[in-house]
Amino acid sequence: MDPPQLLNLLARSLAHDTSRPWAMRLCEACVDVLKAQGGAFTVSIGPDERVAVSTPGAFEELEPLQEVLGEGPVHQAMAEDRLVVTHLGAVVDEYPVFSQIVAPAQGGATLYAAPMRAGGRVVGVFSLYVTTDPQARGSQDLQLLADIVGASLLGNAERLDWSGRAWLHRAAGMVIAQLGIRPDDALAVIRAKAFSRSMSLRSVVVDVLERRLTFSRDE
Structure with missing residues (x-):
């Protein structure tokens, strides 16, 4: 065509x-x-x-x-x-x-x-x-x-709807503060958590932002 x-x-x-x-x-x-x-x-x-x-x-x-x-x-x-x-x-x-x-x-x-x-x-x-x-x-x-x-x-x-991306970066910032790691590594941690829990990326991001999910070096 x-x-x-x-x-x-x-x-x-x-x-x-x-x-x-x-x-x-x-x-x-x-x-x-x-x-x-x-x-x-x-x-x-x-x-x-x-x-x-x-x-x-x-x-x-x-x-x-x-x-x-x-x-x-x-x-x-x-x-x-x-x-x-x-x-x-x-x-x-x-x-x-x-x-x-x-x-x-x-x-x-x-x-x-x-x-x-x-x-x-x-x-x-x-x-x-x-x-x-x-x-x-x-x-x-x-x-x-x-x-x-x-x-x-x-x-x-x-x-385009950029809200999901903004949430991801805010969540990554919280993980950076909790673990003292680089931004790329923080995003990788969030993705790994989503995969390990069989959850959507958005669900994990919301849990991080609402402080239901936190990270520490002891995990």
Whole structure:
């Protein structure tokens, strides 16, 4: 499909609902255009710093899970600047922990992780979750849409929800004060705690901020 046609479909899908946050509507419109069952945008806002927007449903926890683990198709697509296709029912050598956790629950789905490019660089990843076979739209349409979205997100960064990222940095600051470690290490401690407790990253951050969870060198 050529870019004008794809943009026309995207605009028509976006016009259906104007009441919810713009980034969420854009993500759902992309999923609708590509006839998929779920999707997410992961946008890089700095070294090892990302903010994600996911469509609600069965796949919405997979983006936060990859952030907690520090591995997965999103990381690979962003690092290698290429489309990564992963069948979620199989254990993958590149990200064994992520694929092993996801396989039992999402074995019938395929994840397409396409780098979103703007200004000659990768600014994020568009994840598309597909349970039907074959994919309704080709990988060329997916990559084209990912690049369109990348440019749009980069130009409208102020319209993304940054609150979760702000909470994470506040929690990291508290862990730094408790343990006397570097910021990168504090983030790693928070992610490790989320993984060890099988909790979402947001849940652990809230526990740290509300002082239900503290850290000491004696642990």
